[in-house]
Amino acid sequence: MSNGFLIDMDGVIYRGSELIPGADVFIGQLVERDIPFLFLTNNSQRTRRDVATKLRRMGISVEERHIFTCAMATARFLARQKPNGTAYVIGEGGLLQALHINGYSIVDHDPDYVVVGEGRSVNFEMIETAVRMIEKGAKLVATNMDPNCPTQHGLRPGCGAIVAMLEAATGLHAFSVGKPSPIMMRHARKELGLSTSQVTMIGDTMETDILGGVEMGYNTILVLSGGTKREDLANFAYQPGRIVDSIADLCEAIELVGGSAA
8 A cells, every 4th residue: 555644734835825836746746646645734723625725726636535634633532532512612613613523512601621723813701711611620622732823924823822821820731632642643644544654744843743743653754844944953852754845855756656755
């Protein structure tokens, strides 16, 4: 069976609204050769359909089945922990839809969980409501702990920043499901239907993409087109299996038989 890829998006496939040169060629080769792959994102705002549409508009022809978000991983995890449970949500459409698909009801009082994603509609009233729910026993779950989100206008606070307020106010720690959590990394591997040794994680961030891959025993490739610089690597106890300037450098490395660029 061919090897397969888990691929981060922002900083790997595009920066803001600009496609990284060569990304469309690389993904096109995967599709043409029927090599398994998933886009793996810690952004819980968009549904997988929304993400697929964004990519297609940038010239990358993919289907919904190629998208796996931290919202999906979080909803599936909660559905196994407490089937048909309830949640108070700080987040947007992608997270709400994922919870609904997995049998969860969204409530505004006495929830089983307070589930936090990123979003632009967060206000202090929502934070205050969540704090009171957690004090009454609701469990705090984060879709990811990324402190910020890159945008075309610069950084904005991410899910981790919102969660930090709740943790500081309640004295409790959130349980996070997104990268580098083994929960999301394992779910994604199972979606591909591959064994551990057949999976390669491609990402631009050491603390999430590469750490998650290393901890799971996946092959790892760091691209320098995003948030990590080569000189940053000296700060980490773990290292990627391979380093390239951008995903374009992997186009010629995909083997015609086996599909490995590791």
